Amino acid sequence: MGSQDLRSAAERTLGLRRVNEARSTDTTEQRLRELAADPLRPVRVWTARNPRTPPDALAELMQDADYGVRSAALYHPRTPAAALALLARQEAEEAEAARLPNATAKRHVVAHHPNTPPQLRDELMASDVCPGPLCGIAAESFSRPTGGPHSMGDVTGVVPDPPVTGEEHWWRVLRALDEPGVMGSAVGLEFPSDFDRATTQTRFNQLVGRLSEAFGCPLPGGQGPQQDAAHFGVIRIPADVTRTVDHRSGARLPLAVILSNFGALTTCLPYRIGPARDAGRTPPVHQEDRRHVEQVSAELQLRFVPEHILGSPYEGPNQWVAAPNEATWFWRFFGYL
Known part of the structure; x- marks a missing residue:
């Protein structure tokens, strides 16, 4: 086995350790800030899902190059108002430049996020980014805990059918x-x-x-x-x-x-x-x-x-x-x- 194989195996081991850190609710906020800038995508995805990730790290993850990372950060209950406002403004500018008035998917989520400032929420709702009574975004979308270590294939996260509400x-x-x-x-x-x-x-x-x-x-x-x-x-x-x-x-x-x-x-x-x-x-x-x-x-x-x-x-x-x-x-x- 060559040195490159050894180095790759060592890198994979270190990467797995960082993924487990990102998934654990015992990881400190300071360490989660560091993991938010990790070069490995799975590390950043799990950092964006960890319920302890601090708001400033989530603001950074909201601008990540990867869709899955950005999506997880967008639905996090601790994502700060400034990051939500920035995302809404960016999508509006991109939609106008591309002449795509119906490109409102991100603003639709921002309009329902619990940390969105009331004035911005009112502006978004007035601009018809949300279909109103037929909206598919539930309030609990922003409150589900997603952190914690899970083994591949375990059943600890399986939940029964949702309660008969609505x-x-x-x-x-x-x-x-x-x-x-x-x-x-x-x-x-x-x-x-x-x-x-x-x-x-x-x-x-x-x-x-x-x-x-x-x-x-x-x-x-x-x-x-x-x-x-x-x-x-x-x-x-x-x-x-x-x-x-x-x-x-x-x-x-x-x-x-x-x-x-x-x-x-x-x-x-x-x-x-x-x-x-x-x-x-x-x-x-x-x-x-x-x-x-x-x-x-x-x-x-x-x-x-x-x-x-x-x-x-x-x-x-x-x-x-x-x-x-x-x-x-x-x-x-x-x-x-």
Whole structure:
């Protein structure tokens, strides 16, 4: 073994130690400031997620060259007001220069951040960066603890389905999108009457790109919509970059992120294991995986629908298409019809 191999192995060991430091809630604020400037991306990502990272380090991470680092810092509850204001101003200037008035993903998040100054928040909301009642950003997006050491493939971060809060909001949204279909026509059933394929394809391509950055690997895209289905496309995330596991075997699971043809709806679920009759209940998506998909969806002004909502029985005007007692809201907006 040559000296270069030895040096590389030593560097990898030191890099892993710094990653563990960045993930640990026992690391001091001063050390986290140092780790915020680390040349290794995983170190900076975990520093941006550590709940103890100080505001000045987060301000630095907000200007990082890496999307995943910037995104983690943007959602951190300690990110300072000045850094949020700077990001909002930068995006506005870039959008104006590029003549892209709808490029508001970052300002959309800033408008909901708890540290955003009230005046700036009012200005952003008045400029329509947020879709209002249909917004997909929840307040808890900025308060989830993400630090702490976790081993690869463990299940300590797996959480059950979210509590049934805000259900009436989702029922209003889904029922408003549920157009009655007619025999022999895809309109209303597979896609809405005002469906714009080009716009939805652009939205899907953006989702593929952002998820590739968030999970740190290139993900395949594709052309939509899918035939005889209510979804436009499925983005498959391989098991080696997820943290969702099969509780029986302990094996990590691949994920599917799905974009509906209706209302910019998205959702995420693990692939089922084995035949459907033997697979049992689909395991919950790990909180870190869900956080990635929720954040990307919110930044693109897509609406991430919770699992417990989609698993509820469907009772809308298109029940005649489904087999008896098998229709769910997932089937209605993400399944094959």
